Amino acid sequence: MLPQSLFSSYGQYKTDTDYVASWLLDTAKGCGYVVAERTAAPAAPPRLKGKARKAAKQKSKISGKESSESTPVYPVQVKELLPLAEHIAHASTPRPAVPPSFMRKLTRAIGLRKQHQTWHQHLSSAQSRGDEDDGHGHFIRILEKVQEALQSCIVPSEASAGRTVARNSAHNIPLTNVFDTLTVEEPMDEGDSSHGQGEIRTTCTVNTMDDPSIRNHERLFAQFCLMMDLHKIRTYLIEIWRVYAEGKEDLTVVAITTNTAIDFVRNLQKDIESTFSNQDLSQRPVCPLCIFQKLQSATATADSTDVCLLNTHRILSNYIKGFLVESDPLEYVPEVNPLFSELYVQDEGYIQDLAIVMGFIPELQLLSIAYPEGVQAEHEMLRGLRQLMQRKEPILWVTFAFQMYLDIRHVHKEDIAFAYDDLTDGAQSITRSINEALTCRGKAAVGKGTESGDQNLNSVLDLIEYWTVQDVVADARRLRLKDESRASLLPKHYLLQRDPLWCGLLLYTFRMIAYDRAIAVVGRWVSMSILPLAHLYNRLQQGELLKARWMDMDSVIRSQGIKHVFAGDLPCSAEDCTKRMALVMGLPLTMFARNRRNVVPRASAAKVRELITQVPVHYGFKDRHCDRGGRVDFTPGEVEKIVATSLAVPPLVKVNDIRQPLNRLTVALHAEVAELMFDYLKLHTICWEMMRRLEGELGSRVSEWSDTTHTEIELPSFVVSLMTEPAVKNPPxxxxxELLKDAGRIMDELLRAKGTAVNLEGMRLVKNSARRKQRRRTGDVPALLMEE
Structure with missing residues (x-):
């Protein structure tokens, strides 16, 4: 896994400067430079307390393995860098060659520092831009002099790139180009292509903590980098919610990505707080990118609506002061003002944001009180609100969470309830499927040993009903009101209809639990119905006895893989088809002996090969959202571990910025949505119906089957008997x-009616969602979306 530090702007900058310092020191020593004896232990940091100490402890656990495998790291003072570079430049022949990676990292570090200095000069308007004693420019000038001193040691292809960057001084960067390099893809360092950035080993680090003045500038620079990262995360999340609003992305994908991004922000905040003690990041946060964009815009106004966090911080601060400090938040929860209860308030600017938050946060506070241990699929806004109620002061990552909520509301405007519609559509589809499966199992008289499976399916129905049929927030409000009739002032599911993030996480939870129950919990019985018919379907295809394709079964075979479904390559001959089915159904090959007894082969649920889950990335979030017992503070590195289990995303060898792991997560989740939505329980009931039909019409003609009476639970064994019938197993x-031809006729008849039922249900849900959004945007729906 790549080092955790590479996922943040400040972490990347520290990695770059430490690499530069390490190369300078090691190379200078190789050229005869005499350095004072150094100790590997850096100066003791200030003793941390409270949350900062906890954050530092957690960070040390995450990076413990990486630290234990690294070489000793020695501190280098900023003032030492230039003498080291000058010594290397004046070294006798052979003169050391500067590696491309060195100049690339040095250039990147200078560029980021210049961006910060431009921002600092904008804030300090009283300070002259030509002031050469500017502390923010001191480090830049040293790095530029290092770059200039080593020009003669750079190979020609790199020298031109180095001189191009050197033309800009610390004071003449045009604002229009300040942030252009943020998304530039850089080539891999030579020699690192097979191992990536994670293989860099530094031997020293640039010490910016001993000198109070340098430390203060470094703190401001780190905060600048943090706000840059927050802006990039915010813009990425707004974009994927716009894609969802256009009907081109699934709700669960954008919800999981958004909630995980808030985790990233919380961890970025912890990293800065653990590095700089007593750092208050929550007081009036200012986004440099938003400010610069506003200054450059021809339509710029004094309104701060589109500036990251400003309005949100102001609104939350006022809410904390008015309702969390001056009264007990556990005892008094303000009611939603009817003026703020509309799906989208038409005012503009701060008033609009205030109305949106005040129409939402009281119900969220009520929910947090009613469920102090957490709700199903809890998102970070609710978890953050609990912390606000305890601390009674703004928290940066919580402000960011509510900023994203405002952004989502602004993207959807009056259509904010589309997410609620997607949730209820998905929940109703899952409910129908489970009820059909339970009815099927009841008719099959599954018997003892499967009650727990039925209980698990019923528990899914109970969960869906509790969170989407009942109105738990209204119930909690009613308990707190003396006049119970007042609770009806708000429409049913008022909060759910205004909380697309919670809707998305709930929908993911329902899908994930239903999928898990179908494959992992009652998977043996599902496999007992699907797999024998998969083999019969293949046998009929090989014999060219089918006119129709079983699209749903084809989807299963593609997802599960031919080798898993057929215990090897696709069988073609009649005998191979029979033997492979026996292997998959857990039957001994002795049943094919010539002198075996004439006994019906019994397929056992305990021995049948089971279907396997195919959504590893979604499973990575199951403990958190479905079981309410997993991690709630994923770091980019930990998410990358989850994403690495996906075959749809190539391995990560280089990090560009914090948006990269989020985008990879979105792509990985998107690739698994179709599989997660595939209704194995529905296919199970269709397969069971098909086995009933086959046995009802052909049972008397199968010699081993017709000799005795059978119960419906033995239907999978009938398919085995049909396949092992001598005329079927060894045809001329x-x-x-004729027996197999009739089996093909029966399957064809059912396939014409239900051969695509599972895929059509998934397409119906997707089309319904897209149709709602398309009609709202254009007033018209394309013919493709109108087709059922």
């Missing part, structure tokens, strides 16, 4: 048995 060359 070029001629298939």
């Amino acid at each position: 060359p070029g001629k298939e048995s």
